[in-house]
Amino acid sequence: MLNTSEILSHLGKKDKRAFLESIYSFKSECIVYLYRKVGCNNEQAEDIFIDAIMILWEKAQKEGLEEVKDVKGYLFGTCYMMWMNTYKKEKKKRDSIPDVERYFYEYRNVLGADQESPALLKEKLLDVSQQALLKLGEKCLRIIKYFYFEHKNMEEIAGIMGFSSAAVVSSLKYRCFKELKEKANELAGKSNLKH
Secondary structure: OOOHHHHHHHHHOOOHHHHHHHHHHHHHHHHHHHHHHHOOOHHHHHHHHHHHHHHHHHHHHHOOOOOOOOHHHHHHHHHHHHHHHHHHHHHHHHHHOOHHHHHHHHHHHHHOHHHOOHHHHHHHHHHHHHHHHHOOOHHHHHHHHHHHHOOOOHHHHHHHHOOOOHHHHHHHHHHHHHHHHHHHHHHHHHOOOOO
16 A cells, blocks of 8 residues: 555656556545445445545646645545535435425335336325325324415414414424324235235
8 A cells, every 4th residue: 555645646647547556455445434434335435435536636637736645534535525415415305305205205115116107106105195194183184284285384384273383383293294104104014005
């Protein structure tokens, strides 16, 4: 394994082959680092590692890396930041999907229902969801009805139902939807929707 000055020397000479050979010595260590630090799988870690190498190479060609004192640390830090950026984007994307739509995709994945048509699957899920709604308590049923069917915001629901704040309604909506999912999953198992 080469030290930082030797790796930087390859970069300075624009010797891409020698640079890549020397930097690849960190590959397995970096994959283990990412697995332990952020819990990503080998394939994700390998992709991130390769992207980080390319970023390091391009940065070295454009700006130089005089400020880099530890190539390994710089590379691992770049990998970590890339993972965090990807994670934040995916989380933001997941969080932007409404609860019901997210549940549909989770349900589809649980069933392994790629073979079924989306229309048929939605029909089954709708039937199970309607049955599950009937099993909810009155308060949960009203909150879900106001939010999902009448498109009222949390402040409006708090006013209608006499809650002290929108935050209370938001918390209850979360719990009610979780309860709805649990009841739907129970019913799905009983109605033989699960494989």
